[in-house]
Amino acid sequence: MRRILYVFLAASLFGCKQDKQSEAEVTPSEPALEITTTSSDSNGNATNVYWGDTHLHTTLSMDAGLFGNTRGLDDAYKFARGEQVTSSTGIPAKLSRPLDFLVVADHSDGMGLFQSIQNGEEWVMKTPQGKRWNQMLEKGEGADAALELIKAFSQKEMDMNPNDPELQKSVWSMTVDAAEKYNEPGKFTAFIGYEWTSLIAGNNLHRVVIYRDDKDKTYNYTPSVTYDDQDPESLWKHLSAYEEQTGGKVLAIPHNGNLSNGIMFTETKINGEPFDESYVKERIKWEPLYEATQIKGDGEAHPFLSPNDEFADFENWDYGNLDLSALKTEDMLQYEYTRSALKLGLKIKNELGTNPYKFGLIGSTDSHTSLATADDNNFFGKAVNVEGGAERWKHPFVQADKGVIYTWQTLASGYAAVWARENTREALWDAMKRKETYATTGPRMTVRFFGGFDYSAADLDNLVDNGYAKGVPMGGDLNNASGKTPGFMIHAVMDPEGGSLDRVQVVKGWANADGTMGEQVYDVDWSGDRVIEENGKLPAVPNTVNLKDGSWDNTTGATELKTFWTDPDFDPSLEAFYYVRVLEIPTPRWTLYDVLKYNIEMSDEVPMTAQQRAYTSPIWYSPK
Amino acid sequence: MGAFSMSIMKKLFKEPLVHFMLIGVLIFLVYGIVGENETNENTIVFNSYDLNNILSKWELQWKRPPTEQELKNIIEQNMKQELFYQEALKMNLDHNDEIIKRRLSQKMEFLSNDLISMKPPTEQELLEFYEKEQQNYLSDYIFTLHIVTYSYDYHEQPSQVASTALEKAKESELSTLKGKGDKMSFPDFFENSEAIEIRKSLGNSFVEGLKKSTINRWSGPIQSGFGYHLVFITNKNEPRAIPLETIEDRVLNDYNYTRQRQLDSTLYMELKKHYTFDLDLNSKEFDPEIIKLVENTLTTN
Numbered sequence: 001m002r003r004i005l006y007v008f009l010a011a012s013l014f015g016c017k018q019d020k021q022s023e024a025e026v027t028p029s030e031p032a033l034e035i036t037t038t039s040s041d042s043n044g045n046a047t048n049v050y051w052g053d054t055h056l057h058t059t060l061s062m063d064a065g066l067f068g069n070t071r072g073l074d075d076a077y078k079f080a081r082g083e084q085v086t087s088s089t090g091i092p093a094k095l096s097r098p099l100d101f102l103v104v105a106d107h108s109d110g111m112g113l114f115q116s117i118q119n120g121e122e123w124v125m126k127t128p129q130g131k132r133w134n135q136m137l138e139k140g141e142g143a144d145a146a147l148e149l150i151k152a153f154s155q156k157e158m159d160m161n162p163n164d165p166e167l168q169k170s171v172w173s174m175t176v177d178a179a180e181k182y183n184e185p186g187k188f189t190a191f192i193g194y195e196w197t198s199l200i201a202g203n204n205l206h207r208v209v210i211y212r213d214d215k216d217k218t219y220n221y222t223p224s225v226t227y228d229d230q231d232p233e234s235l236w237k238h239l240s241a242y243e244e245q246t247g248g249k250v251l252a253i254p255h256n257g258n259l260s261n262g263i264m265f266t267e268t269k270i271n272g273e274p275f276d277e278s279y280v281k282e283r284i285k286w287e288p289l290y291e292a293t294q295i296k297g298d299g300e301a302h303p304f305l306s307p308n309d310e311f312a313d314f315e316n317w318d319y320g321n322l323d324l325s326a327l328k329t330e331d332m333l334q335y336e337y338t339r340s341a342l343k344l345g346l347k348i349k350n351e352l353g354t355n356p357y358k359f360g361l362i363g364s365t366d367s368h369t370s371l372a373t374a375d376d377n378n379f380f381g382k383a384v385n386v387e388g389g390a391e392r393w394k395h396p397f398v399q400a401d402k403g404v405i406y407t408w409q410t411l412a413s414g415y416a417a418v419w420a421r422e423n424t425r426e427a428l429w430d431a432m433k434r435k436e437t438y439a440t441t442g443p444r445m446t447v448r449f450f451g452g453f454d455y456s457a458a459d460l461d462n463l464v465d466n467g468y469a470k471g472v473p474m475g476g477d478l479n480n481a482s483g484k485t486p487g488f489m490i491h492a493v494m495d496p497e498g499g500s501l502d503r504v505q506v507v508k509g510w511a512n513a514d515g516t517m518g519e520q521v522y523d524v525d526w527s528g529d530r531v532i533e534e535n536g537k538l539p540a541v542p543n544t545v546n547l548k549d550g551s552w553d554n555t556t557g558a559t560e561l562k563t564f565w566t567d568p569d570f571d572p573s574l575e576a577f578y579y580v581r582v583l584e585i586p587t588p589r590w591t592l593y594d595v596l597k598y599n600i601e602m603s604d605e606v607p608m609t610a611q612q613r614a615y616t617s618p619i620w621y622s623p624k
Numbered sequence: 625m626g627a628f629s630m631s632i633m634k635k636l637f638k639e640p641l642v643h644f645m646l647i648g649v650l651i652f653l654v655y656g657i658v659g660e661n662e663t664n665e666n667t668i669v670f671n672s673y674d675l676n677n678i679l680s681k682w683e684l685q686w687k688r689p690p691t692e693q694e695l696k697n698i699i700e701q702n703m704k705q706e707l708f709y710q711e712a713l714k715m716n717l718d719h720n721d722e723i724i725k726r727r728l729s730q731k732m733e734f735l736s737n738d739l740i741s742m743k744p745p746t747e748q749e750l751l752e753f754y755e756k757e758q759q760n761y762l763s764d765y766i767f768t769l770h771i772v773t774y775s776y777d778y779h780e781q782p783s784q785v786a787s788t789a790l791e792k793a794k795e796s797e798l799s800t801l802k803g804k805g806d807k808m809s810f811p812d813f814f815e816n817s818e819a820i821e822i823r824k825s826l827g828n829s830f831v832e833g834l835k836k837s838t839i840n841r842w843s844g845p846i847q848s849g850f851g852y853h854l855v856f857i858t859n860k861n862e863p864r865a866i867p868l869e870t871i872e873d874r875v876l877n878d879y880n881y882t883r884q885r886q887l888d889s890t891l892y893m894e895l896k897k898h899y900t901f902d903l904d905l906n907s908k909e910f911d912p913e914i915i916k917l918v919e920n921t922l923t924t925n
Contacts, residue, residue: 074877119727119730120726134723182877496825497849498849554849555776559775559850560777
């Protein structure tokens with residue numbers, strides 16, 4: 001027996017395969033045909049929108065591994081590029097359309113640790129936790145082990161070093177090599193990056209770090225970890241040192257302020273000291289973008305903060321912090337949501353001269369399945385234990401003494417849209433840095449947004465050229481009105497695979513001289529012949545979703561909305577921002593697709609439809 | 625450390641000398657020349673490789689060389705581990721240990737994985753793979769076309785409007801409909817564009833419709849999220865094989881990806897054939913369905 005085994009091994013590994021003489025009959029492709037790819041107009045302005053996920057986890061993230069993710073870097077990239085792969089639970093998976101870029105953002109803390117626990121490596125097994133988790137894995141209780149691990153990590157109760165330097169180096173090299181392998185300038189961008197997973201007693205301060213650079217600069221620079229220092233200042237120091245030592249460029253994108261219990265967008269440093277000029281400058285230097293929507297809740301606005309905005313109540317997670325070790329109180333909300341942070345930034349600018357929260361917006365998945373899915377009809381869930389199945393909706397996503405968040409509350413969201421000249425690391429990264437980006441909750445609607453003092457409605461005919469020539473795109477600045485009023489050109493086109501458009505809104509925020517702040521949402525263009533009612537509200541678009549078969553009627557919305565809008569309440573003396581929110585008509589939520597697919601019933605509290613949406617980066621106005 | 629030792633293994637496997645030695649060892653095993661442990665069982669070799677290994681691991685962690693005392697301690701630690709390990713083996717403590725089983729089985733997997741990078745495919749093998757997976761290495765459809773759109777925004781029944789317009793038009797004349805219809809955000813003319821670019825603007829179903837349309841005449845209506853379209857395609861290139869030399873890196877990646885999975889499963893299937901599974905399940909304890917499932921799983925390849 002033993003001999004047979006060895007013979008087979010040797011044969012299969014070193015076997016001299018007989019050189020079969022197959023006549024190589026590959027049809028040569030015809031003479032190179034000029035393929036037209038428009039990437040920039042004659043002025044070099046960004047004319048292409050590129051779609052991607054800046055926040056995807058593979059099996060190398062310790063929690064993903066514990067949850068049962070067996071899919072690695074290859075699968076993540078192949079899937080994002082539009083190829084079919086098999087999910088960890090054996091389901092064939094393919095995107096409806098490929099993505100243009102991907103950031104594999106595995107947690108730097110404990111990168112590869114799961115594999116060490118699974119293998120029962122000695123240094124892990126020496127610790128009571130390591131032994132316990134290893135045994136839980138043996139018994140098939142990986143998901144519970146994952147939750148315990150996340151909790152122990154977030155509460156700083158790990159009794160092993162999750163960041164063993166040897167382990168870190170080897171896993172980082174795999175990460176970088178895979179990005180190099182799949183990066184194909186002009187076709188598909190694979191960014192080198194990771195997630196910096198800072199939690200302060202369960203309060204989420206996570207950031208995704210994205211390099212502009214290739215392997216030559218990043219390979220020997222292992223990621224910053226948070227186990228010993230959770231203060232974002234330590235990350236900024238690390239990023240700064242990277243740029244100084246290598247001449248490279250890097251940025252960081254925070255996410256899930258909604259799970260930070262009031263510490264994502266504070267008015268003081270994390271250690272409680274008052275802000276100073278250098279601190280606020282560092283913050284905006286390294287963090288030009290915010291991930292406003294993802295699987296763990298939408299973070300654009302909250303109804304408590306924006307009671308007059310009937311669309312603010314959208315897929316909010318406001319129960320507590322990340323591990324539900326502390327519940328939410330209303331006073332925390334203002335420091336957690338996109339809109340209030342943008343306002344707060346203006347107020348701080350009045351005080352210190354710099355706006356620390358002058359960020360643009362993107363959406364991403366934060367999926368832990370290696371599959372970047374944000375389409376409701378093709379949603380593989382947050383983690384492998386809820387990739388599919390009739391029961392997934394009622395599976396507890398976070399379960400703690402203080403509460404439960406169920407899987408039905410997770411949302412199939414979102415993607416990052418980037419306006420750039422070409423699909424390369426450099427061009428996309430530069431566009432992120434200048435904030436020419438927007439967030440969507442999944443659908444790929446095309447959104448243009450320009451601001452300036454010299455536009456007129458006639459400029460809409462040649463919107464892009466005029467937009468750049470006479471003003472600034474999303475992410476840009478307008479200064480010193482000198483007697484003029486800012487005007488905005490907006491053009492939103494539906495995702496041809498998604499719902500048509502209900503309306504386009506401009507969200508304005510400002511800071512008054514007395515330290516108070518204000519906000520206003522304007523309906524600026526909408527489908528059909530609806531008129532604004534006496535209460536100032538545009539009537540809702542009808543919900544046409546057929547709950548029996550998941551169909552809906554796109555004719556109730558518009559295929560595109562294009563408008564020129566000037567601010568009727570402009571005060572040239574106040575710092576302000578304007579961003580665009582685009583709403584689709586109601587379409588099926590992933591929960592409805594599950595109901596139909598598995599022929600099940602869900603409890604009444606579970607929403608079956610949603611109005612998918614896009615949020616652009618703001619354009620800022622400053623009197624100076 | 626799994627990942628670490630994996631990368632060391634990879635490095636080692638790239639050394640020609642190591643190849644040679646490994647092959648040698650395997651041949652030894654194949655011909656069963658290795659006897660039952662003829663060397664002195666109580667000899668432990670500690671060579672320069674071991675010492676280097678200890679030193680470099682220390683330096684990686686502490687960013688400095690160890691002091692004399694520290695070095696002495698790690699050597700003692702390593703020796704203790706090695707001696708305990710040897711004794712444990714003699715006492716058969718490794719038998720039926722779940723962790724050791726898992727680890728060793730994983731090492732088999734690593735072995736097959738690493739052999740992939742150790743033995744790159746020959747040109748012939750790569751070519752065969754490329755031919756076999758030809759459907760993955762085709763160029764995209766390429767179209768040159770004019771589009772006339774009847775949008776939901778401007779028509780109650782855009783499909784009827786489109787059909788009527790097509791009936792009235794001279795199908796073979798581009799000029800009869802060119803420039804008609806609604807002004808849309810996407811171009812009304814694509815010149816030698818890959819289907820993926822058109823999909824980005826007009827969606828999947830529109831492109832599926834294009835693939836079925838005849839060229840050099842107005843045809844449709846084709847539905848998309850925007851409404852209904854009439855199209856005049858003047859050039860349609862069907863997918864063709866992309867020459868191997870222009871995508872060699874990609875094919876090589878795919879080859880390794882597929883080979884790793886194949887080798888792993890062939891190895892498993894092949895080994896399964898060489899083992900007999902003696903089922904000893906209490907039929908009172910289990911459902912006959914379950915027993916049948918176990919039987920099938922263990923005996924079928």
